[in-house]
Amino acid sequence: MNLPTPAIVAQSAVRRLPRPALLLLCVVYVLAGFWDRAPWKSQDLEALGYMLQLAQPALGETANWFRPSLLGQHDPQLALLPFWLGAGFLQWAPAGWEVTFSRLPFIGMLGLTLAATWYAVYALARHPAAQPVAFAFGGEAKPGDYARALADGGLLALLACLGLARLAHEATPALSQLCFSSLIFVGLSTLPRWRLLSGLAVVVGMMGLTLSGAPSVALWLGVGGSLIRAVATIDPVQGRLRMLDLGLLALLCLLCITTAGVLDLWRWRVVPHTLLDVHILAKLMLWFTWPAWPLALWSLWRWRGQLSQVWRYPHLALPLWFVTVTVGATWFTGFSDRALLLALPGVAALAAFALPTLRRSLGALIDWFTLLFFSICALTIWVVWIAMQTGFPAQPAANVAKLAPGFLPAFSAPAFALALLATLAWAGLVKWRIGHHRAAIWKSMVLPASGAVLCWLLLMSLWLPLLNFARSYGPTVQKVQVVTGTARCLQYAGISQAQGAALLFHAQVRLQAATQPSAECPWLVMDEKNLPLLGDRLGALGWTPEATADRLGERSDRLLIFRAKNPAPDHTTTLPEAAKN
Structure with a gap:
């Protein structure tokens, strides 16, 4: 029989998961990977480079916090908020603790993501349509205990996802996008029970996601989720969304659009695909969301009686909407696993609703x-x-x-x-x-x-x-320093932003775009891949190859080190010694 709710749960099945054990599991997961880990290639290292340039600009330069740059290049599609947070904490870091301090806000964002997912599943499970079947003589699970047990299961499902581990422990915009999308998720899930806190979560989530480089995703999640909450059948005890609530959400969407326009964030990176590429996306989802996706599919099958009018049931509609939007974003951004990261809270929520329907086998x-x-x-x-x-x-x-x-x-x-x-x-x-x-x-x-x-x-x-x-690029930079010695200034030509960030962080040198050799900057580094394009020009400027520095013997990621043939005296304004450090 296809019951409206397939959950048949007794009170004995919703006993409390010990809080100390759950909190310890979350703390260990959050800290492992952030603590004592070197910045890895390449997005993690590039993000640190932007933060360093904001927090510690070169002498005579002023950091432009609305146009962060690295190696003199500005990316118009760059996220702003994660670099603001990292650079702000980095300014307070004592010597030797720069990486740890720059990661503190990201540690908080990962913890906030886990908490938001728990509260979102809890709120969705309190919806009348998500509650288990009432027994004829009593003994069914109490609403609060049932919701808490499902929230525990949803949080555990999120921790189990294989795709969360590496990307959620990098200080990059991907983690801030995950955090703020989770805030939108929990804000919409708890409406209209907690109007003030829920509205604040949606406001912070949409604005944060916009400033984290995903204004389009913020609007899709916010507008679509708001419509789902507007048409969903809400229990009279919980209350209904009022026109004032919808008006405030509309103003919020307008604010996000305006903010993205003022900061010139409306830029698109659409990568065309054909239906023949579906298998690539399927492979990515299979391992990235494992082991939550089989449970999510089982949940949709067991709750199929509510799918014909899914918009009336937010415990299914909201997670499905978030998964659909983020999978669509993954499709249009070249199968980026960083875009798919935002789907994990929704997948975990769907997996949680499979738990009360699982057979013992x-x-x-x-x-x-x-x-x-x-x-x-x-x-x-x-x-x-x-x-x-x-x-x-x-x-x-x-x-x-x-x-x-x-x-x-x-x-x-x-x-x-x-x-x-x-x-x-x-x-x-x-x-x-x-x-x-x-x-x-x-x-x-x-x-x-x-x-x-x-x-x-x-x-x-x-x-x-x-x-x-x-x-990391640490061993590569050490090879560079063996050749360049105590030089505090290096010129560069044709290197990647990750390579430049590695030199800034590991060697702690000042980088200068390639010009003629000078007594102050008598060494130059270049990516070997660009030698055919720049070799003749560098030779004409007075540079000659001296040595190479590679990463584990990889020719595809090798730095060439040039020295000056006849270093000319530096006729530019002499910088104070402090600037060279």
């Missing part, structure tokens, strides 16, 4: 699959780490030496202790999960979420030195 299948998958992943990480430290087993050690030539592993007692503690906690969780205990509808998401957090933590502790060596 399907729940057991999820448990065993995730148990094997994440246990094998964790074991692999440990085996490779042991091989790096001891040389045994020989094959993993040889693979590391081949893929990262020049890497010298070092033992870190804090990292080892943290990884060991997390692994023991995973073993205890597995023992609890396979034991006999009362059923809870969120139990099927405990192992996927905890396994994802475990593997991410192991990577960011045991493998962090290796990943920093392989994914």
Whole structure:
């Protein structure tokens, strides 16, 4: 029988997930990957470069906070707010703590994303159409307990998504877009129960998303979500959206349009595709939203009785709308996983509504699959780490030496202790999960979420030195410094913004566009790919090749170092010594 609501849940199935355990899981996930990690190639490093240029402009220059630039180039499609936040915190950073301070607002935004997703699912689950079937003699789950259990499951589903781990731990506009889209999601989900707070969340979310480089997505999410809330059937106890609410939302949309116009943010990067490219998008979604997408599809199937008039049921309509908009944005932006990142809260919300409809056999299948998958992943990480430290087993050690030539592993007692503690906690969780205990509808998401957090933590502790060596420009810049010595000024020609940001951060030098050699700047760096275009011109200016610096032997990412044939005296105005530092 196709019931209007397929959720049949007893009060015993919505027992509370221990708050300390859930909060600890979130804190570990948020901090792992931000703390003690070098900026990675390339968006993470480029973002840091923009922040450094805003917070520490070159002597004689004034930072233009409305037109951030890097290597003298301004991107008209650049997001503003994330760089403002990072540069603002960076100005307060003591020496050696620049990266950590620039990431503080992004740590807060990831935490806010998790909290917003929890409250959004909680509010949607309180909708009358999302509540479980009432039993003839009582005993069904209470509305508040049921909503809290689904919110816990939705948060766990978000933590389990594979695509969240790396992109959500980079200080880039992608994370700020995720945060502000989540605020729009929670604001619309809680309307009209909490009008003031909900309206504030929508205001901050739409304006933040506009200033984070996605004004079109902000309007689509805000306008479409507002219409869904306007036509949805709301319980009289909760109240209905008033014309004043819709008027305020309309004014907010107008404000976003005006802001985007004033700051010249209305620019499009539409990449044409054909239907033959659908498989590319499908592959991206399969791994990026795993393991939440199978549950989301199951949820749509089990709640199909409400899909014929989905606009009346915000617990389905709002997540579907957010997923549809962000998948569309992914399609039109060249299959960017950074655009698809915004779909994860909606996918997690849909996955949460599958939990009260899961059969016991399907729940057991999820448990065993995730148990094997994440246990094998964790074991692999440990085996490779042991091989790096001891040389045994020989094959993993040889693979590391081949893929990262020049890497010298070092033992870190804090990292080892943290990884060991997390692994023991995973073993205890597995023992609890396979034991006999009362059923809870969120139990099927405990192992996927905890396994994802475990593997991410192991990577960011045991493998962090290796990943920093392989994914950062630190070793490359060290090779440059071996050649250039104590030079505090470098000229550049034909380098990428990531390479320029690496020189600014790792070498802490002043960069100057290529001109004739001078006594102040007697060295020049250039990307080897541009040698055929610029080689003759640089030779005419008086530069001669001296050495090369590559990333792990990659010819596609190699810097050429030029020295002056006969450095001429610098006839420009002499800068104070402090400016050279």
